Amino acid sequence: MTKTMQFSLAPEKLWQAINPWTLYQQGARFGLINIDLGQTPHPEIEQEILDEVGSYGRQLGRIGDAIEILIKYADLSRMDDEEKEAIKILEGQLAQVSQIKRRGQAKPSA
Secondary structure (H helix, E strand, O other): OOOOOOOOOOOOOOOOOOOHHHHHOOOOOOOOOOOOOOOOOOHHHHHHHHHHOOOHHHHHHHHHHHHHHHHHHOOHHHOOHHHHHHHHHHHHHHHHHHHHHHHHHHOOOO
16 A cells, blocks of 8 residues: 655635725734834824824924034033033934935935
8 A cells, every 4th residue: 555645835725705894903904004103192192293293204303403403502511421422423313314315305306
């Protein structure tokens, strides 16, 4: 008696029932791009801020612009080395953001 070994990489059933109501269960994701911005006790307020004030990136950009002005007029001589290093790191990041913004403005619009 010869025993044959069967091996399959595909499932036996090649169909799947899709229930559209289960796509929206808690924790489910549906879409090409899904961004989770974390938990918030008041998502409706955050959405209103995003709609009326601006995206998180835009808000951070404006905060960065204002901080650059404050740093320009700050008395750095009163800061210790650790504080000065934190300012230098932030200035470096703000400079990188400015560079990326300029690159984006130089690109032709599609």
